[in-house]
Amino acid sequence: MAEISDGNLHHLTGHYLRGATESDIIAIFSRVNSFSLPLNPQEKRNAIYAGEFKTTVYDIASKYYTFWRSFNILSDADIARMKDAELVSELFSVIMNGLSGVRQNILDKLYENYDDQFPNRVQYENIFKQIISFFGILFDNNNDIKSHFRKISWFFPLFLVFYIKSYGQLGSNNLSIQTQPNLDNIDSRLTSFIDNYKSGSLTDDIRLLFQQGSRAPSKIEQRLEYLSNLLDGSQ
Amino acid sequence: MARYGLGRLYQNFHDTIAELTNIATTLASRQQSLERDVHIEGCFLRAVVTWENFIEDYFLRCMCSAKTRNGAILKPKTPCSTNVDEAFKRVKATTRYREQNYANWLAIDIIKQLALEYFHHRSRLHRIYEAPERLSALVTIRNAIAHRSKSAISKFETYVIDKHGYLSNTNPSMAELLITKQRVNSKLIFVDLTDYFVGLAEILIK
Numbered sequence: 001m002a003e004i005s006d007g008n009l010h011h012l013t014g015h016y017l018r019g020a021t022e023s024d025i026i027a028i029f030s031r032v033n034s035f036s037l038p039l040n041p042q043e044k045r046n047a048i049y050a051g052e053f054k055t056t057v058y059d060i061a062s063k064y065y066t067f068w069r070s071f072n073i074l075s076d077a078d079i080a081r082m083k084d085a086e087l088v089s090e091l092f093s094v095i096m097n098g099l100s101g102v103r104q105n106i107l108d109k110l111y112e113n114y115d116d117q118f119p120n121r122v123q124y125e126n127i128f129k130q131i132i133s134f135f136g137i138l139f140d141n142n143n144d145i146k147s148h149f150r151k152i153s154w155f156f157p158l159f160l161v162f163y164i165k166s167y168g169q170l171g172s173n174n175l176s177i178q179t180q181p182n183l184d185n186i187d188s189r190l191t192s193f194i195d196n197y198k199s200g201s202l203t204d205d206i207r208l209l210f211q212q213g214s215r216a217p218s219k220i221e222q223r224l225e226y227l228s229n230l231l232d233g234s235q
Numbered sequence: 236m237a238r239y240g241l242g243r244l245y246q247n248f249h250d251t252i253a254e255l256t257n258i259a260t261t262l263a264s265r266q267q268s269l270e271r272d273v274h275i276e277g278c279f280l281r282a283v284v285t286w287e288n289f290i291e292d293y294f295l296r297c298m299c300s301a302k303t304r305n306g307a308i309l310k311p312k313t314p315c316s317t318n319v320d321e322a323f324k325r326v327k328a329t330t331r332y333r334e335q336n337y338a339n340w341l342a343i344d345i346i347k348q349l350a351l352e353y354f355h356h357r358s359r360l361h362r363i364y365e366a367p368e369r370l371s372a373l374v375t376i377r378n379a380i381a382h383r384s385k386s387a388i389s390k391f392e393t394y395v396i397d398k399h400g401y402l403s404n405t406n407p408s409m410a411e412l413l414i415t416k417q418r419v420n421s422k423l424i425f426v427d428l429t430d431y432f433v434g435l436a437e438i439l440i441k
Contacts, residue, residue, distance in 0.1 A: 063393055067400040070418050129392075129405060136401030 041104050042086035051115030057092065060128055061085040067132055071139050073150045087152065092124055095163055098171035099217040099224075123175035131162045134183060142187055144194050153213030157223040161231060181231075189230055237302035237310075238318070241293065241440040245304070248289040248436055252429050255282045259425050263414035272410035276380045279413055279425060283377045286432050287340045290363060293439060294340075297360060298322035298353060303440055309360070311353040325353075341374050343367045362438060369431050376428075380409045398424060 039047065046054065061084035068074040074083050093101030093110050100106060118124075135155075139146040149155055160170065165181050168174035196202050197210060209222055255278040262271050262278075293301075299322055300310035316322035326338050329352055339345050346364045354360045364370065372394055378387035391412055392402060398417040407415075413425040422430065 063396055064400070066397055066418060070400045129396075129402060132401045133403065133405050136399075137403060 037081070040081060040086075041107070042082040042089065045089075045108065045111050046082060046085065049111045049115050051111075052118035052121065053111050053114035056118055056121045056124065057085050057088045060125060061088045064128075064132060067136065071135075071146055071150050073152070073155060087156075088128070091128075091156070091159055094160060094170055095124075095127070096171065096173070099221050102215065102217055102220065120175055127163065127167065127175065130166065130177065131159055134162050134181065134186075135159070137183055138187055138190070142191060145187065145190050148194050148197070149190070151213065153215065153223070154210065156215075157220055157227055160220075160224050161227045164228060165231065186231055189233070193227075193230055237308050238299040238315070239296035239301040241296065241301050241309075242304050244289065244292055244296070245436055245440040248285060249433055251285045252282055252433050255279075255285070256426055256429050259414065260423065263423060263425075267408070267411065272408045275410035275413055275425070276408075280377060280380060282425075282429050282432075283341070283373055286373070289436060290340045290346075291338070292319070293436075294349065294360065294363075295319040295322040295326065298325065305441055309358070312355050313353055329353075341370055341377075343370055346370075359439060362435065366431070366435075369428065372428060373432075376409070376413070376424075379412075383409075395424060398427075 046058075061082075064084070065079070068079065068084055069076070074087070078084070089107055089110070090102050093107050095101075096110070097106055101110075135149070135158075139150070149158055162181065164170065166177050166179060168178060197207065200207070206226060209219065209226070212219075259275050259278045262275050265271050295316075296319060297309040298311050299316045299318060300308055302308055316325060323338075326349060329349060338349070343364050347361075350358070350360045350363060375387060375390045375394060378384065379391040388409075391409065392407075395407075395412045395415050396402060398419070399415045400418055402412075403415060404411055414423050416423060417427055420427070
């Protein structure tokens with residue numbers, strides 16, 4: 001009970017966040033403070049579902065708050081609009097369904113199908129942990145890689161290439177790691193790709209493909225294929 | 236007149252933690268090995284026990300009346316205990332560990348209950364539990380090192396991911412987690428936690 005300037009007593013609800021991390025607190029307040037904007041598809045999924053898949057996605061998205069922010073992959077405004085959860089959902093959906101998994105209807109279906117039970121939660125958490133570690137190590141060691149691959153249109157296909165190289169084909173439901181990628185090789189190949197990109201020595205098609213940043217599945221597929229060949233040494 | 240002083244208590248705590256931190260920091264720059272990791276993890280466990288001992292001694296002395304380094308007298312709102320043994324009996328009777336021979340000085344609920352029961356609401360003793368996330372990190376990491384349970388390790392990994400952004404090694408030892416650098420201030424997780432508790436101890440005895 002608190003007395004406010006009108007002289008009346010008002011009930012104020014308080015919540016004590018015991019053991020909450022900084023990312024938990026920012027996530028809560030940024031979402032509370034963005035209530036007046038129209039909902040985007042991810043926010044609608046958040047409103048509709050409360051089950052296992054949603055919980056997994058939001059737990060992971062919030063757990064990696066420092067990663068998103070430190071490497072400037074997502075802004076606080078993006079996170080307030082649940083872009084972190086959307087990104088995690090899309091990555092999981094593509095791993096499960098192939099590149100068509102980025103479509104909104106397939107994402108919705110995923111939330112619906114795994115609302116009661118998401119049996120591979122731990123494996124997906126581990127895949128995410130593993131691949132984010134690859135990114136973190138590369139980003140911390142090489143500023144050029146960080147400044148280019150922090151962009152979602154570059155980050156997204158590289159994440160999928162890491163999955164394919166370590167776990168197997170998209171949509172194949174391989175959830176245990178098969179091979180550890182050699183990060184030193186990857187570092188040097190990505191560096192030479194960025195050098196070529198910056199110096200204009202890539203073909204116009206490839207330069208535009210990475211410059212434009214379209215999220216259409218066909219464009220993601222082309223970037224993924226290019227990066228996959230690049231890391232194999234065949235580009 | 237106060238029955239106990241607090242200056243030496245703090246100095247012993249400070250010196251032990253400084254030594255442990257120094258060992259861990261030196262070992263952190265060495266090549267990873269089982270021997271190195273065991274020593275780093277041991278240093279952390281010893282730091283946790285050192286904090287528990289400090290806070291128990293501090294609280295019990297304040298229950299009897301104790302003099303801070305600046306000459307202030309800290310005493311309970313209830314009648315003072317005559318010595319720390321008697322104070323301990325009162326504390327034990329207050330907590331839910333009546334049957335045990337110890338009070339859990341890392342449990343926020345218990346510390347808060349004891350502080351509210353015996354000290355004025357403006358007393359500095361309430362600062363002991365002002366950062367529950369730090370106490371919670373101490374317990375999480377201690378459990379991960381001591382028990383190696385999946386749940387404790389996962390909580391510790393989550394703590395490190397929150398502080399560093401990611402795990403530098405996907406199957407890290409507890410020592411590697413402890414010597415991960417925080418992104419915000421480049422301090423080792425180990426050092427950041429011990430620095431906090433040394434700072435808190437300084438506030439409590441100044």
